[in-house]
Amino acid sequence: MMNNQGRPTGVENTDTSNQKYESFTGSRGLSQVEGLIYEIGDTNRTGVDLPEVDDFENCLGGMERDQEIGLAGLTEPEAMRHYTRLSRKNYAIDLGLYPLGSCTMKHNPRLNEKMARLPGLGNIHPLQPVSTVQGALDLIDTLAHWLKTLTGMPAVAMSPKAGAHGELCGLMAIRAALEAKGDARSIVLAPESAHGTNPATAALCGYKVKPIPATKDGRVDLEAMKEALGPDVAAIMVTNPNTCGLFEREIIEIAEAVHAVGGYFYCDGANFNAIVGKVRPGDLGVDAMHINLHKTFSTPHGGGGPGAGPVVLSEALAPFAPLPYVIAGEESFELVEHEVKGGQSFGRMTAFHGQMGMFIRALAYMMSHGADGLAKVAEDSVLNANYVLASLKDVMSASYKGPCMHEALFDDRFLKDTGVSTLDFAKAMIDEGYHPMTMYFPLVVHGAMLIEPTESESKQSVDQFIGMMRHLVEKAKAGEKERFTGAPHNAPLKRLDETAAARKPVLRWTPPGADEEAAE
Amino acid sequence: MRYLPLSTEDRAQMLDTIGVKSINDLFVDVPKHALLDDLVDLPLHMTEMEVERNFAVFAARNVPANSVPFFVGAGAYHHHVPSAVDYQIQRGEFLTAYTPYQPEISQGTLQTLYEFQTQVAQLTGMDVANASMYDGSTACGEAALMARRVTKKKKIVISGNLHPQYIEVVKNAIKHTDDEIILNDPVVNKKEDILSKVDEETSCVIVQYPDFFGNINDYSDLAATLHEQKSLLVVVTTEVVSLGAIKSPGEMGADIVVGEGQSIGNGLNFGGPYVGLFATRQQYVRQLPGRLCGETVDADGKRGYVLTLSTREQHIRREKATSNICTNAGLCTLAFTIHMTLLGEKGLRQLAKINHAGAVKLAGMLKSVDGLEILNNTFFNEFTVRLNKNAADVVEALVEQDVIAGLPVSRMYPDNPELANDLIIAVTETVSEDDMYVLVSELKEVLK
Numbered sequence: 001m002m003n004n005q006g007r008p009t010g011v012e013n014t015d016t017s018n019q020k021y022e023s024f025t026g027s028r029g030l031s032q033v034e035g036l037i038y039e040i041g042d043t044n045r046t047g048v049d050l051p052e053v054d055d056f057e058n059c060l061g062g063m064e065r066d067q068e069i070g071l072a073g074l075t076e077p078e079a080m081r082h083y084t085r086l087s088r089k090n091y092a093i094d095l096g097l098y099p100l101g102s103c104t105m106k107h108n109p110r111l112n113e114k115m116a117r118l119p120g121l122g123n124i125h126p127l128q129p130v131s132t133v134q135g136a137l138d139l140i141d142t143l144a145h146w147l148k149t150l151t152g153m154p155a156v157a158m159s160p161k162a163g164a165h166g167e168l169c170g171l172m173a174i175r176a177a178l179e180a181k182g183d184a185r186s187i188v189l190a191p192e193s194a195h196g197t198n199p200a201t202a203a204l205c206g207y208k209v210k211p212i213p214a215t216k217d218g219r220v221d222l223e224a225m226k227e228a229l230g231p232d233v234a235a236i237m238v239t240n241p242n243t244c245g246l247f248e249r250e251i252i253e254i255a256e257a258v259h260a261v262g263g264y265f266y267c268d269g270a271n272f273n274a275i276v277g278k279v280r281p282g283d284l285g286v287d288a289m290h291i292n293l294h295k296t297f298s299t300p301h302g303g304g305g306p307g308a309g310p311v312v313l314s315e316a317l318a319p320f321a322p323l324p325y326v327i328a329g330e331e332s333f334e335l336v337e338h339e340v341k342g343g344q345s346f347g348r349m350t351a352f353h354g355q356m357g358m359f360i361r362a363l364a365y366m367m368s369h370g371a372d373g374l375a376k377v378a379e380d381s382v383l384n385a386n387y388v389l390a391s392l393k394d395v396m397s398a399s400y401k402g403p404c405m406h407e408a409l410f411d412d413r414f415l416k417d418t419g420v421s422t423l424d425f426a427k428a429m430i431d432e433g434y435h436p437m438t439m440y441f442p443l444v445v446h447g448a449m450l451i452e453p454t455e456s457e458s459k460q461s462v463d464q465f466i467g468m469m470r471h472l473v474e475k476a477k478a479g480e481k482e483r484f485t486g487a488p489h490n491a492p493l494k495r496l497d498e499t500a501a502a503r504k505p506v507l508r509w510t511p512p513g514a515d516e517e518a519a520e
Numbered sequence: 521m522r523y524l525p526l527s528t529e530d531r532a533q534m535l536d537t538i539g540v541k542s543i544n545d546l547f548v549d550v551p552k553h554a555l556l557d558d559l560v561d562l563p564l565h566m567t568e569m570e571v572e573r574n575f576a577v578f579a580a581r582n583v584p585a586n587s588v589p590f591f592v593g594a595g596a597y598h599h600h601v602p603s604a605v606d607y608q609i610q611r612g613e614f615l616t617a618y619t620p621y622q623p624e625i626s627q628g629t630l631q632t633l634y635e636f637q638t639q640v641a642q643l644t645g646m647d648v649a650n651a652s653m654y655d656g657s658t659a660c661g662e663a664a665l666m667a668r669r670v671t672k673k674k675k676i677v678i679s680g681n682l683h684p685q686y687i688e689v690v691k692n693a694i695k696h697t698d699d700e701i702i703l704n705d706p707v708v709n710k711k712e713d714i715l716s717k718v719d720e721e722t723s724c725v726i727v728q729y730p731d732f733f734g735n736i737n738d739y740s741d742l743a744a745t746l747h748e749q750k751s752l753l754v755v756v757t758t759e760v761v762s763l764g765a766i767k768s769p770g771e772m773g774a775d776i777v778v779g780e781g782q783s784i785g786n787g788l789n790f791g792g793p794y795v796g797l798f799a800t801r802q803q804y805v806r807q808l809p810g811r812l813c814g815e816t817v818d819a820d821g822k823r824g825y826v827l828t829l830s831t832r833e834q835h836i837r838r839e840k841a842t843s844n845i846c847t848n849a850g851l852c853t854l855a856f857t858i859h860m861t862l863l864g865e866k867g868l869r870q871l872a873k874i875n876h877a878g879a880v881k882l883a884g885m886l887k888s889v890d891g892l893e894i895l896n897n898t899f900f901n902e903f904t905v906r907l908n909k910n911a912a913d914v915v916e917a918l919v920e921q922d923v924i925a926g927l928p929v930s931r932m933y934p935d936n937p938e939l940a941n942d943l944i945i946a947v948t949e950t951v952s953e954d955d956m957y958v959l960v961s962e963l964k965e966v967l968k
Contacts, residue, residue, distance in 0.1 A: 034631070036631070036634070036635060036638075037635050037861050038635075038638070041861070041864060042864075043864060043865035043866065044864075044865075044866055045864050045866070046862070046863060046864045046866045046867035046870075047602065047604070047861070047862035047863070047864070047867070048602055048862050048863055048867045048871075050867060050870045050871060050874060050949070051874065053870075053873050053874055053877045054877075056877050056880050056881070057880070058876060058880065059876070059879075059880055059883070059896070059897075059898055059899050060736055060765060060766055060876070060898060060900070061736050061737075061738075061897065061898035062738075063736050063738060063766045063767050063898070064765065064766065064767070065763070065764070065765060065766050065767050065768065065771075066767075067771070068865065069642050069643060069763075069764070069768075069865050069868070069869075070642045070865065071639060071642055071643070071860065071863070071864055071865040071868060072861070072864060072865075073861060073862070073863060073864015073865060073866060073867055074861050074862065074864065076602070076604055076862065079604060079858065079861050079862050080604055080607075080608070082861070083608045083611075083614075083632070083858055084608070084611070086627070086628040086631055086632060087608070087611045087613035087614050087628045088613060088628065089625070089626075089627035089628040089631075090613040090614065090617045090620075090625065090626055090627070090628035090629055091613075091617060091622070091625040091626065092612050092613045092614075092615070092616040092617040093612070093616035093617075094612030094613065094615075094616045095612070095613070098618065100618055100621075103618055105616075105618055107523055108615065108616050109523060111568050111571060111572070113610060113615075114572075115571070115572070115575045116789075117606075118575060118576070118579045119579070119584040119586060119587070120578070120579025120580060120581075120582045120584050121575065121578065121579050121582065121790075122584075122787050122788070122789055123584040123585050123586055123598075123787060123788055124582045124583070124584055124585065124788055124789075124790045125585055125590075125592045125596055125598065125788045125790070125924075126595075126596055126788070126790050126791030126792075127592055127594050127595070127596065127927050127931065128583070128585070128590075128592050128924050129915055129916060129919050129924065131916065131919060132582060132583035132919060132924065133582050133583075133790065134581045134582070135577070135578040135579055135580060135581030135582040136578070136582050136790050138578055138581065139578045142578075146562060149560050149561060149562050150560055150562070161654035161655065161658065161792065161793075162654060162845070162846065162847040162848075163846065163847060164834070164844045164845055164846045164847070165654065165658070165845075167844065168844060172692070172695075175696065195834075195835075195846075196833075196834035196835040196836070196837075196838045196841070196846075197834050197835075197844050197846050199834075199838040199839035200834035200837075200838060200839055200841040200843070200844035201844040202839065203839040203840070203841075203844075204696065204843075204844055205696050206696030206697070209838075209839045246549065247547070247549035247550055248549075249549045249551075251551065252551055252554075275550070277556075277559065277560055278547065278550075278555060278556055279547075279550055279554050279555060279556065280554070280556065280560070283553070283554045284551070284554055292847075294847065300615045300616055300851065301616065301617065301618045301619070301847075301850070302609075302614065302615055302617070302850040302851025302852075302854070303614055303617045303618070303619065303620065303626075303628075303629035303632075303850040303851060303854065304618070304619040304620065304629070304651070304811065304847060304848055304849075304850030304853075305619075305652070305654075305793070305847040305848045305849045305850035305851065305852070305853075306654070306792070306793030306847070306848075306849050306850065306851060306852055307847040308792075308793075322692075323688075337931070338934055346692070346695075347688060347691060347692035347695065348685060348688035348689055348691075348692055349658070349689065349692060350654065350655060350657050350658055350685075350689060350792075351595055351655065351656065351657035351683065351685035351686060351689060351780075351791070352595075352596070352655075352657075352685070352790075352791025352792060353790065353791045353792070354791065354792055355792040355793045356789050356790035356791055356792055357787075357789040357790075357792060357793050358792075358793060360575070364571050364575065366562075367563065367566050367570075367571045367574060368522070368523065368565060368566055368568070368571055369521065369523070369565050370562065370563050370564040370565035370566060371559040371560050371561070371562040371563065371564060372559055372564050372565055373521050373523075373524070373564075373565040374560075374562075375556075375559060375560075376521060376524055377524070379543045380524055380526050380531075382543070382546050382547070383526070383531060383534055383535070383538075383543060383546065384526075384534075386534075386538050386546050387534045387537060387538060389538075390537055390538040390539065391537065402548075402549070403538075403540070403545070403546045403548065403549070405546075426622070427624070430622065430624055430625055435618075435622060435625060436622055441835075455524055455526070456523065456524075456525065457525065458525035458526065458530075459525075459526060459527075459530040459533070459534065461525075486819075488624050488625075491624035491625050492624065492625070492627050493623070493624050493627060493818040493820075493822055493824045494624070494818040494819035494820050494822070495624065495818060495819045496623045496624060496816055496817070496818050496819075496824045496825075496826050497816045497817055497818070497819075498623075498816065498826050498828065500816050500817065501814040501815065501816035501826045501828040502814070502828050502829055502830075502831070505805060505812070505814045505828055505829055506814055506815040507634075507637055507648045507649075507805070507812055507813070507814050507815075507828075508634070508637050508638040508641050508647075508648060508649070509634070509635070509638045
């Protein structure tokens with residue numbers, strides 16, 4: 001059966017693989033096809049037993065929902081099978097090295113999951129009386145202490161929900177501080193190599209973004225930056241270590257230059273993993289920096305979240321931090337949810353108090369490592385990345401000279417004349433049982449390949465990865481183009497048509513026959 | 521150190537391969553004085569057992585919702601989550617995967633997102649939904665910004681019965697635009713006048729359904745008026761279970777529906793992580809914030825799923841993106857969709873019925889309490905009562921009796937004396953009849 005886009009709506013009869021014997025089910029061994037819940041289940045099926053209710057007079061004011069919603073249900077065994085089968089179509093850290101640069105895909109300790117599920121931590125309500133959540137406030141305050149100590153910063157805003165939300169928090173604090181001086185300004189500087197969230201965030205704060213070029217060695221061009229500076233520059237947003245995997249050597253000069261014109265230094269802390277326990281951003285002149293707890297402090301990425309993005313702040317910005325915040329009193333912890341008299345908080349970024357579930361996991365991770373272990377985290381992540389760089393730079397094209405931090409950047413010069421693109425190369429890695437590295441980011445080099453092995457990988461694991469990469473490079477250079485352009489050959493699906501998906505978007509299941517109504 | 525596989529010998533060999541003498545040779549680009557000589561001033565590494573001991577101490581000083589008669593709602597709800605949900609979301613293939621940027625090896629996450637988007641669209645009565653936002657409140661802020669993009673108008677009218685923290689989030693979200701907010705006062709038990717605040721310049725009206733105080737209002741007429749003048753109706757639902765009992769916002773004519781999805785599949789977690797729902801009409805798809813999963817085919821013509829319409833997003837569009845959001849609520853989304861699949865239409869409707877029946881029952885029992893007046897004419901699983909005493913004091917007094925009675929409205933509106941005696945009480949399926957008797961008798965005691 002085909003839907004309105006001319007695509008098959010089911011999983012039957014789609015076995016078009018070149019194998020000798022066709023498959024009746026479409027499945028092959030442990031590679032099983034799985035339909036949608038709407039194809040397996042129906043509106044009468046349920047996986048929960050709920051008590052019956054005696055008749056009663058309702059108080060819905062005549063607003064009963066009388067039309068069918070259409071939600072498909074599954075019994076528990078069907079549901080377990082559905083999701084288990086689907087889970088097996090995912091790559092994951094638990095399955096192998098996950099070298100996504102800038103994403104810090106490190107091991108997620110299961111102790112942290114266990115701690116987050118303690119009833120005394122997981123089953124408390126954000127609005128129950130403050131006297132009944134003193135342990136939770138203590139935990140938040142303790143995590144804040146660790147974050148402040150590790151960054152050498154005097155204050156931290158805990159409520160931002162993810163990295164980009166943290167960026168927004170930082171820039172809002174900066175804008176509030178400038179407005180308090182009657183000088184909001186209008187420009188934010190960001191290097192060309194910045195994450196897309198940086199310019200998007202600056203725009204949300206009402207700022208124009210002026211890009212700063214990179215030098216030949218992959219750093220912010222200090223001279224170009226100084227030229228761009230002026231009385232209308234509110235802030236510069238710099239990722240450090242930067243998205244090329246390099247430490248900004250002139251970071252202190254950058255900070256001083258922006259401070260000299262009355263602007264602030266926002267540091268994108270996405271790559272804090274490389275320096276945690278070794279370098280404190282507070283010693284570099286940073287005014288605000290978000291910390292992705294789901295990167296450096298290992299809270300699971302969960303297929304795209306949830307994250308958490310606390311923001312450390314300098315003395316100058318601390319008074320403008322968002323609500324709410326925790327204060328440690330003499331005898332108890334206080335939760336400040338409303339602006340105090342004469343206060344300067346810029347406002348509230350989210351209901352409630354932030355990503356508590358992530359705070360618990362991050363703190364468990366920090367305590368497990370301690371001051372000594374966290375410094376080792378930085379060292380081993382940098383060591384693994386440099387080992388990859390050193391072991392591949394003779395066959396691949398390293399974009400910059402010198403040691404890298406926790407990720408190694410290559411570009412596609414080594415693929416010249418092979419007919420193989422960065423994308424093809426990445427897809428061939430899938431056939432070797434790996435998740436590809438970050439591709440085509442940062443934008444400052446051509447066909448970027450950004451490899452971040454993280455400290456969780458053993459030497460054997462990194463050696464195998466290096467061997468695999470060298471093997472693929474050899475095959476690409478030997479003219480085995482098909483291996484790459486047709487890849488992946490061995491994944492649950494062949495290469496997916498992303499252009500078709502965007503041209504005529506089908507964003508939900510619709511019952512057969514209802515397609516025309518739902519079409520754009 | 522149990523999470524760090526490199527041995528001392530490994531490290532030495534690797535440094536040798538790299539061609540440096542010590543690890544700090546790899547940190548040469550760090551300004552000399554900024555590289556720490558010593559460890560930071562924090563405790564040293566701990567065993568699993570030591571960490572567990574520390575967390576047991578934190579946990580012991582909280583009162584979990586399952587340990588006492590518990591009646592707090594107001595945007596987060598204590599529901600029962602089937603065991604299967606937590607087992608599935610802890611599978612490493614889901615838990616430890618990244619955002620599905622490589623679709624060929626991410627079909628598990630992608631198909632669940634596609635199913636999630638379908639469920640949210642069905643629940644809200646809308647055409648399409650995105651793959652989630654951080655939570656309901658931030659989704660609400662994004663809705664205000666989206667209405668502005670769609671209508672090119674600049675006046676946002678906000679119901680006084682929207683969750684007060686959501687109001688604050690919207691104010692903050694639009695702060696650096698030139699939009700104007702018209703905000704009503706909260707009205708617990710009277711009909712709110714919204715229409716007179718609306719004019720040609722209105723980009724959207726934001727209402728909550730059921731509202732913060734628990735009332736269920738029909739916004740169909742409001743929607744019709746707004747559509748005549750090309751303004752949008754944004755409907756916010758913080759208790760998504762209610763949509764198993766009451767008309768969908770789509771049926772009332774909503775243009776954008778945002779919600780807090782915590783009630784389905786996700787624990788209370790002291791406020792986060794939760795899952796923001798965001799749904800709209802087909803014609804506004806390209807103005808949606810956040811990720812979208814769409815159907816496509818692979819090179820062999822097999823059906824598959826990818827993230828799509830990413831030209832709206834920050835990693836492509838940078839400063840022109842519809843939002844700066846990147847990481848969203850991934851795993852909470854998965855928990856939501858698994859729980860919703862276990863419920864199905866039948867289970868969700870029954871769950872909604874049980875919740876409503878419980879609230880009706882408690883409301884009936886509370887009529888016997890002197891010094892307490894129920895303010896709602898309509899409600900789902902939550903309603904507001906006015907006491908003859910300060911509600912915050914009453915809640916504290918009941919904490920002493922091991923009852924958590926609800927949310928004193930004054931916690932949200934500390935400067936509004938008219939609301940000082942109001943208490944919002946929520947009843948979910950986790951509240952037993954015994955719990956209700958305890959609450960009623962303790963209230964009788966403290967209010968007499």
